[in-house]
Amino acid sequence: MSSSIILEGKNLKKTYELGRAKVQVLLNASLQVMQGEWVTILGSSGSGKSTILHLLGGLDRPDVDGGDVLFHGESVWTRSNKQINHYRNTQIGFVFQFYHLLPELTVLENTVLPAMIGSHSTSTSSAKDKATSLLEQFGLGHRLQHRPRELSGGERQRAAIARALVNEPSILLADEPTGNLDEETGNEILDVLAQLHQDGLTVVLVTHNVEIAAMGNRSVHLRHGAIEQPATLAQ
Ligand SMILES: Nc1ncnc2c1ncn2[C@@H]1O[C@H](COP(=O)(O)OP(=O)(O)OP(=O)(O)O)[C@@H](O)[C@H]1O
Ligand SMILES: [Mg+2]
Structure with a gap:
């Protein structure tokens, strides 16, 4: 693991408006993720775990003046x-x-x-080759032409991981990736993630399961709208 910070959530604030009610989910959440690290965010249901992951990944925007996300410091x-x-x-x-x-x-x-979204450079055939090889890597080579409903939960999640990797991202953000699976199948998925992490991928995983958190390098708690500091070392 190199010592550079790849991803940083800085003083993140997020408020949802439900009719006239405002729900302040993130009050001041900060988190630094090092290149190649696997960080687990623990927190109870409703604590804002999915919310912070969405902000970190560019899926949802912080409040106005609600902090920022830095990727390689930008x-x-x-x-x-x-x-x-x-x-x-x-x-x-x-x-x-x-x-x-x-x-x-x-x-x-x-x-x-x-690979097809917003891409001007990727050809359909090279994207298909990449997707096929990922699906084969995850044991789904015989399922390429199947619909998701024809797959087991574990197979669906492996397909979803292949989809997440098709553009060769620097960071994998996983939101309770085993939350809908039985323990054995969940462990298969965690093994896939552990292998990807071993190969150098930076992982931020959200869970409320402390056993799953022990798989990462470090876990942090999201509580009362903030990431509690200092982080506890899991290993
Ligand atoms: N789009 C939304 N509009 C309004 N409120 C929302 C929205 N998304 C989340 N919330 C509220 O924000 C709070 C935090 O939600 P979030 O999904 O981040 O929690 P979580 O920690 O991921 O919970 P869980 O473990 O149940 O997945 C909850 O009270 C939820 O009801
Ligand atoms: Mg959630």
């Missing part, structure tokens, strides 16, 4: 929408609890999709 949220989209598409891979595969597309089409 501001993400002061950039144009086009640049934010580019950051999200090229540097970040997302894995969700409920897979978020598009039901009408095949496994291969789902996996290729991020």
Whole structure:
């Protein structure tokens, strides 16, 4: 693990407005992630784990004057929408609890999709080759033309991981990736993530399971809208 900071959430604030009510989810959340690190964010349901992951990954915007996300020290949220989209598409891979595969597309089409979005350079055939090789790597070579509903939960999540990696992101953001799976299947998914991390991918994983948190290099707690400091070393 090198010692440079790849991703930083700085004084993040996020408020959701539900009708006339305001829900302040993140009050002042800061987190630094080192290149090649696996950081786990722990927190109870509703503490804002998904919210902070969305801000870090360029999926959702902090409040006005609600801090910033820095990627290699460069501001993400002061950039144009086009640049934010580019950051999200090229540097970040997302894995969700409920897979978020598009039901009408095949496994291969789902996996290729991020490579086709906003891309001027990637040819369809090279994107397909990349997606196919990732799916083969994750044991889904025989499922390329299947629809997600024809796959088991573990297979769907492996397809979702392939999709997250098709643009060769620097960082994988995983939001309770095993939360919908039985323990054995969940462990298979965690083994996949551990291997990717071993190969150099930076991982930020959200969970409320302390056993899963022990797999990473470091875990932090999100509580009362902030990341509690100092972080506890898991290993
Ligand atoms: N789009 C939204 N609009 C309004 N409120 C929201 C929205 N998204 C999240 N919230 C609220 O913000 C709070 C934090 O939600 P978040 O999904 O980040 O929590 P979480 O820690 O991921 O919880 P869980 O472990 O249940 O997934 C919750 O109270 C939730 O109801
Ligand atoms: Mg969540």
